[in-house]
Amino acid sequence: MRRLLALRAERRLSREHVRLAGECLGVSERTVWRWLAEASRSPRAAICTGERSGDRFEITREIRVLLAYWHGNASAVHRQLVARAATGGRDGQPTTASESAACPAGAPPAAVPLLDAVPSLSTFLRAVRRDLTAWERAGLAEGPDAARAHDVFGKRAASWRNYVWEADHVQAPLLVDADGDVVRPWVTWFIDTATKVITGTAVTPGVPSRASVLVALRAAVLREEPYGPAGGTPEQVRVDRGKDFLSTTVTAAFGTMGVTVKDLPAYSPHLKGTVENLNRAVDRMLFAALPGYTLTPAKPRSGRRRKGAGRRPDTSGAMSFQDFTAEVLAWTLWWNTEHCPAPLRGRTPLEAWQDDPTPLRDVPATDLWTFTLEDAGTRTLTTRGIRLRKRDYVGPWMTGQAGIQVCIRFMPHHDHRIEVYHAATGRYLGPADLADQATEEQVSAVRRARAARARRLKKDLEASQHERYAAVNQPEAPQRLGALTGVQAEAELSQSADSDLAQLALPDLIPPAAPPADWRTPPSLATRTAPDRSAPVPAEPAADVPPDPTAQNAEDGDAL
Numbered sequence: 001m002r003r004l005l006a007l008r009a010e011r012r013l014s015r016e017h018v019r020l021a022g023e024c025l026g027v028s029e030r031t032v033w034r035w036l037a038e039a040s041r042s043p044r045a046a047i048c049t050g051e052r053s054g055d056r057f058e059i060t061r062e063i064r065v066l067l068a069y070w071h072g073n074a075s076a077v078h079r080q081l082v083a084r085a086a087t088g089g090r091d092g093q094p095t096t097a098s099e100s101a102a103c104p105a106g107a108p109p110a111a112v113p114l115l116d117a118v119p120s121l122s123t124f125l126r127a128v129r130r131d132l133t134a135w136e137r138a139g140l141a142e143g144p145d146a147a148r149a150h151d152v153f154g155k156r157a158a159s160w161r162n163y164v165w166e167a168d169h170v171q172a173p174l175l176v177d178a179d180g181d182v183v184r185p186w187v188t189w190f191i192d193t194a195t196k197v198i199t200g201t202a203v204t205p206g207v208p209s210r211a212s213v214l215v216a217l218r219a220a221v222l223r224e225e226p227y228g229p230a231g232g233t234p235e236q237v238r239v240d241r242g243k244d245f246l247s248t249t250v251t252a253a254f255g256t257m258g259v260t261v262k263d264l265p266a267y268s269p270h271l272k273g274t275v276e277n278l279n280r281a282v283d284r285m286l287f288a289a290l291p292g293y294t295l296t297p298a299k300p301r302s303g304r305r306r307k308g309a310g311r312r313p314d315t316s317g318a319m320s321f322q323d324f325t326a327e328v329l330a331w332t333l334w335w336n337t338e339h340c341p342a343p344l345r346g347r348t349p350l351e352a353w354q355d356d357p358t359p360l361r362d363v364p365a366t367d368l369w370t371f372t373l374e375d376a377g378t379r380t381l382t383t384r385g386i387r388l389r390k391r392d393y394v395g396p397w398m399t400g401q402a403g404i405q406v407c408i409r410f411m412p413h414h415d416h417r418i419e420v421y422h423a424a425t426g427r428y429l430g431p432a433d434l435a436d437q438a439t440e441e442q443v444s445a446v447r448r449a450r451a452a453r454a455r456r457l458k459k460d461l462e463a464s465q466h467e468r469y470a471a472v473n474q475p476e477a478p479q480r481l482g483a484l485t486g487v488q489a490e491a492e493l494s495q496s497a498d499s500d501l502a503q504l505a506l507p508d509l510i511p512p513a514a515p516p517a518d519w520r521t522p523p524s525l526a527t528r529t530a531p532d533r534s535a536p537v538p539a540e541p542a543a544d545v546p547p548d549p550t551a552q553n554a555e556d557g558d559a560l
Helices: 002-009 015-025 029-041 061-069 074-087 097-102 121-131 134-142 144-148 210-221 248-256 269-285 321-337 349-355 365-371 440-465 486-499 549-559
Strands: 164-171 176-178 181-183 186-192 198-204 236-239 260-263 374-380 386-388 391-394 405-410 417-422 428-434
Touching (some): 002 015, 061 074, 134 144, 164 269, 186 210, 198 210, 210 248, 210 365, 236 269, 248 260, 386 417
Parallel strands (some): 164 236
Antiparallel strands (some): 186 198, 405 417
């Protein structure tokens, strides 16, 4: 456009110039003539200098605040602007019924701009689409997670096998039967970023812990049966600030093998995209086809399924935990040996692994077992065995070795057995089992008793916090429902009084004794005497007679 203006100033502008400019810009010839007219009226016009024209409606900072308040609902923001403009913005509060409906309760008046002329809804929506990016609109409507879907992420350079592993937990959105309890299991695994091969997998019925990470790590490093053939020691492992992956035991195991643990920033799944893609793949390829799947096909407005949405899942046909574990391991084998990810260009992850000539670093199974155990310190082997956490552990190899110093190591949360090493030489002595361990029947009885107690407590808490209120169709104070008789109220109050420790303390049962007679105390304290102990009450002087300073000094001398 600057060139066209220069040609006009030189009186050399022709229709052919305008037609060629319109073809280059993808607009009609008429539009180019209109831009030239606007540029002639204003030297700093939008088309000429790249700035926006002053008569065009723009989204201001205040309107952005309103869009954030309304969660990206541009139509609601437009209604609020129209209602405020109709009332003149008096005190920032709605004065009419329509404005009250347009302005939400508790909206900050300072965030509502007063425009000279509110544009039409179509113009307002067009300005929102023009001035706000897709990232901003998604973030205002659904939060930072939805906005992250519009980000652009770079691709890492190609690497070699065992250069970087990524690890993560993923909860299966389905219900399985684990020893009579219906639970949602978790899967912990390690995946190689270069070849996309799953090196190690561990399945946990409940919430995973550092023990789950150690089991998966052991399966990932070992290359002998039933693991392998992929494995070995990686150079680096990426994790996402999980406390299980960053626990002392896990970091010590990685450090012993010379593996660098890279702790990624929080809320940055794109930094470990390989394992995140694996989590999505197992959900769509395996979990969705298993019985007890809890996700419904219904999708929200963003097009993504919401976990836990839909009707209550049917738990009658839940598969057992053993069958679920077998399905996960079979799918892992299929992923490594038959599935061909797009980045591998027609090869399976295992073929890509075997085609890579990078040397491998293996760790012996016995050493790896020692590395993945938690250290419990040094103990003395006595005639009762080894004392750990107020419990005794014994083993058949302990005969004749009482009095030596031993080192204790154990798998986290597996407190039924410990591994014992000689403190001086580090030689492995053998395992030790818990003495007087309860039978399976006793353990089951204790678990049933604990479950019944927990259910009873939960029921009591729900009953105490459940309140019913009457439905209204006019603005009025809430009215609680539920009538009580006088006898019921007194009975419940008596039960709460019996359980109140402050009332059971009885602070006035034994009144304090009066101070000795030779102490100098105020008259108010001198009159407080115990039933079995009395003290004389000093006579107070008359109001019109001043106290004798000589007598006061004498009393002070007697007290001293």
